[in-house]
Amino acid sequence: MTELPPVYGGEILHVHLDSGETDVEAIDPRDARRFLGGNGLAAKAVAEHVPADAGPLDPENVVVFAVGPMNATPFQSTSRGVVGFVSPMTDGFFDSTFGGTFPRAQKTTGFEAVVLHGAAPEQSYVSVHEDGAEVVPAGDLAGLDTYETCGAVRERERGEDTHVAAVGPAGEALVRYACLLHEGRDREGVAGRGGSGAVLGAKNVKAVAVTEGSFEPELAAEDDLRELAVGRTGQLMAETEMLQEYGTSGLVNPINEMGKLGQRNNQYEQTTEAAAEAISGETLAADYVTEHTTCANCAVRCGKHVTVEGDGVTDAKIPEFESLFGTATMQEVYDVERVMKANDLCDRLGMDTISWGVTVAFARECHEQGLLDADTPGVAFADGDSQRLEFGDAEGLVALATATADREGVGDALAGGSFEIAASLPGDDAERYLHGAKGLEFAAHSPRGLKGMSIGYATSTRGGSHHDTRPTRQYGGEHDETTAGTAEFAARSQHFTALGDSLTQCRFVSESGWGVEVNDRYRDAVNAATGWDLTTDEVERIGERVYNVERAINVERGVADRESDTLPHRVLHEPIPDGPAEGMHCPPGELAAMLDEYYAFRGWSDDGRPTAATLERLDIADVVG
Amino acid sequence: MRIRVRAFATLRDHLGAREVEVTVDEDASVRAALAALEADYPGLDGELLVDDRVPSTVTVLRNGRRVSADEPGSVALSAGDELVLAPPVTGG
Numbered sequence: 060m061t062e063l064p065p066v067y068g069g070e071i072l073h074v075h076l077d078s079g080e081t082d083v084e085a086i087d088p089r090d091a092r093r094f095l096g097g098n099g100l101a102a103k104a105v106a107e108h109v110p111a112d113a114g115p116l117d118p119e120n121v122v123v124f125a126v127g128p129m130n131a132t133p134f135q136s137t138s139r140g141v142v143g144f145v146s147p148m149t150d151g152f153f154d155s156t157f158g159g160t161f162p163r164a165q166k167t168t169g170f171e172a173v174v175l176h177g178a179a180p181e182q183s184y185v186s187v188h189e190d191g192a193e194v195v196p197a198g199d200l201a202g203l204d205t206y207e208t209c210g211a212v213r214e215r216e217r218g219e220d221t222h223v224a225a226v227g228p229a230g231e232a233l234v235r236y237a238c239l240l241h242e243g244r245d246r247e248g249v250a251g252r253g254g255s256g257a258v259l260g261a262k263n264v265k266a267v268a269v270t271e272g273s274f275e276p277e278l279a280a281e282d283d284l285r286e287l288a289v290g291r292t293g294q295l296m297a298e299t300e301m302l303q304e305y306g307t308s309g310l311v312n313p314i315n316e317m318g319k320l321g322q323r324n325n326q327y328e329q330t331t332e333a334a335a336e337a338i339s340g341e342t343l344a345a346d347y348v349t350e351h352t353t354c355a356n357c358a359v360r361c362g363k364h365v366t367v368e369g370d371g372v373t374d375a376k377i378p379e380f381e382s383l384f385g386t387a388t389m390q391e392v393y394d395v396e397r398v399m400k401a402n403d404l405c406d407r408l409g410m411d412t413i414s415w416g417v418t419v420a421f422a423r424e425c426h427e428q429g430l431l432d433a434d435t436p437g438v439a440f441a442d443g444d445s446q447r448l449e450f451g452d453a454e455g456l457v458a459l460a461t462a463t464a465d466r467e468g469v470g471d472a473l474a475g476g477s478f479e480i481a482a483s484l485p486g487d488d489a490e491r492y493l494h495g496a497k498g499l500e501f502a503a504h505s506p507r508g509l510k511g512m513s514i515g516y517a518t519s520t521r522g523g524s525h526h527d528t529r530p531t532r533q534y535g536g537e538h539d540e541t542t543a544g545t546a547e548f549a550a551r552s553q554h555f556t557a558l559g560d561s562l563t564q565c566r567f568v569s570e571s572g573w574g575v576e577v578n579d580r581y582r583d584a585v586n587a588a589t590g591w592d593l594t595t596d597e598v599e600r601i602g603e604r605v606y607n608v609e610r611a612i613n614v615e616r617g618v619a620d621r622e623s624d625t626l627p628h629r630v631l632h633e634p635i636p637d638g639p640a641e642g643m644h645c646p647p648g649e650l651a652a653m654l655d656e657y658y659a660f661r662g663w664s665d666d667g668r669p670t671a672a673t674l675e676r677l678d679i680a681d682v683v684g
Numbered sequence: 685m686r687i688r689v690r691a692f693a694t695l696r697d698h699l700g701a702r703e704v705e706v707t708v709d710e711d712a713s714v715r716a717a718l719a720a721l722e723a724d725y726p727g728l729d730g731e732l733l734v735d736d737r738v739p740s741t742v743t744v745l746r747n748g749r750r751v752s753a754d755e756p757g758s759v760a761l762s763a764g765d766e767l768v769l770a771p772p773v774t775g776g
Contacts, residue, residue, distance in 0.1 A: 531773075535772075536752065640748075
């Protein structure tokens with residue numbers, strides 16, 4: 060336990076954007092065993108370096124790019140990276156993951172994490188390589204879209220050996236949910252949620268580039284790990300057939316069929332068969348997909364490119380299921396070509412399609428209710444904005460994407476996200492139409508129709524994220540319609556995802572190939588990679604430890620307690636009106652009872668704070684005590 | 685009685701059609717309908733039932749409600765029911 064396993068590159072690179080100076084921190088072997096990597100290292104870095112009173116867009120915030128110990132090894136699809144920061148959306152800790160080839164390239168530099176501190180004096184990009192990093196002034200990149208930025212930075216660095224994650228115009232304009240897009244050799248990776256693009260925009264960082272290095276991770280028991288991975292391949296490939304052929308867009312039809320797919324700002328949760336089919340993965344595959352794409356070291360190839368002839372959408376990233384929820388069903392827009400156009404614009408401008416889409420849907424309902432109009436105090440309206448805020452207006456949807464990034468007309472309000480709009484409108488009526496938690500708009504998985512998501516979203520450290528508590532088992536019939544044992548399920552699912560994001564293993568590969576909860580297979584893989592002798596319980600404790608660090612950060616920042624562990628009005632008070640899930644919602648008493656169980660299971664106070672005893676039990680009192 | 689069956693994604697590929705009707709006895713179970721589909725459509729042979737269970741590669745919905753993978757034989761069908769065959773529904 061005194062030496063760091065050689066599967067780790069061994070170092071954390073700190074880049075001080077103000078001065079361009081760097082310093083290198085050796086990873087403490089104890090920290091590797093406590094936090095594993097990726098999500099865990101990012102949470103620890105944020106806890107250590109960001110003062111509790113620092114705002115998300117202040118220079119004191121950091122942005123951490125972290126990879127997992129088994130990245131660039133034969134272990135399947137541990138090719139993702141994590142971006143960790145304090146979020147402009149939630150004002151709490153956030154980690155957003157992305158795929159492609161950037162994370163693997165980072166691993167080969169030997170830097171398991173790169174931490175960006177401060178703010179650059181002028182617009183720049185950060186060039187990371189195995190010898191360190193430079194902050195490169197690049198004012199001429201201003202205004203370029205994400206793809207253009209990736210291409211321009213690659214040209215200035217080492218071409219195809221350089222892998223770039225870029226901020227788009229939305230990040231430069233500090234749109235609060237601005238994201239990062241990485242254009243890999245084959246497919247894009249998007250760190251979509253939480254506003255990492257806005258944080259980098261505030262730091263004057265237009266892109267982060269990583270040039271491949273020479274570090275090669277050494278596995279403690281390579282043959283054992285290969286055997287484990289090969290043993291899971293059959294199941295993995297069988298269970299991901301849909302992803303291989305249709306991508307996540309293949310989820311539209313079945314989840315709509317269950318009556319758990321939000322429509323019209325979640326006023327109802329099932330559209331017609333024809334409408335769902337029009338925006339489905341089946342339609343996209345038949346008429347628009349031009350090629351399959353994949354991340355490094357992944358056979359599933361869930362990525363796709365789509366082309367809309369004559370519409371300026373050429374080999375664009377396919378809209379993911381979550382994006383189809385945000386930009387299609389929540390808008391009552393089933394014109395798939397306009398939806399693809401809106402999604403491509405979001406990718407190029409650098410905006411989270413979920414938060415943007417749900418924010419537009421929220422604004423459309425506020426407009427419908429007479430709460431948001433040209434005469435609303437403090438809100439700018441351009442000519443045509445009233446029409447653009449009508450549900451079903453596909454052209455308006457496309458126009459609002461550009462308006463948001465440009466902060467033109469009502470786009471300036473949309474750039475703040477739905478919670479900021481609700482807070483700015485007179486009275487509290489608008490809050491009735493919010494669809495999110497802790498400032499972050501919900502992903503596609505129904506907080507009314509899936510009980511595990513009710514308590515999962517309410518307690519999520521990231522707010523409305525579907526990568527804290529996972530919906531997958533709920534769609535399989537577990538904890539979807541009962542509260543019995545559901546609080547514990549939600550908490551342990553959060554351990555599972557925090558562990559997975561610390562391994563930086565793709566969730567699809569993980570769930571389909573290795574299992575939907577922490578099990579002996581994950582234990583064996585971690586031990587084979589590191590040479591440790593962890594038990595399965597100890598492996599799950601890593602996830603629990605990381606989650607408690609995140610929670611403690613948020614408690615310290617004043618954004619996490621029982622009062623904030625809540626759900627929006629519609630979820631608490633308005634049952635699903637029709638369809639197979641008719642009547643489902645999460646009444647306040649039901650949520651309160653689940654919170655009691657959740658806090659007790661976690662060893663938190665009645666107000667939702669990790670107790671000193673819990674921090675000691677998890678060996679994190681030195682980090683967040 | 686005739687039961688409307690719709691299929692999504694790769695199950696649609698295996699079925700060879702977006703939707704079909706399958707004929708089963710009155711009071712037949714979902715298991716019986718799945719067996720009839722396997723018999724009628726060669727692309728589905730061995731896909732829907734393994735030892736009388738629905739395999740993990742398939743999700744079966746009856747009127748939008750998930751049918752237990754362990755007990756498709758215990759779920760009775762009624763006239764007007766609709767079945768959906770879908771791949772595993774994951775979390776996106």
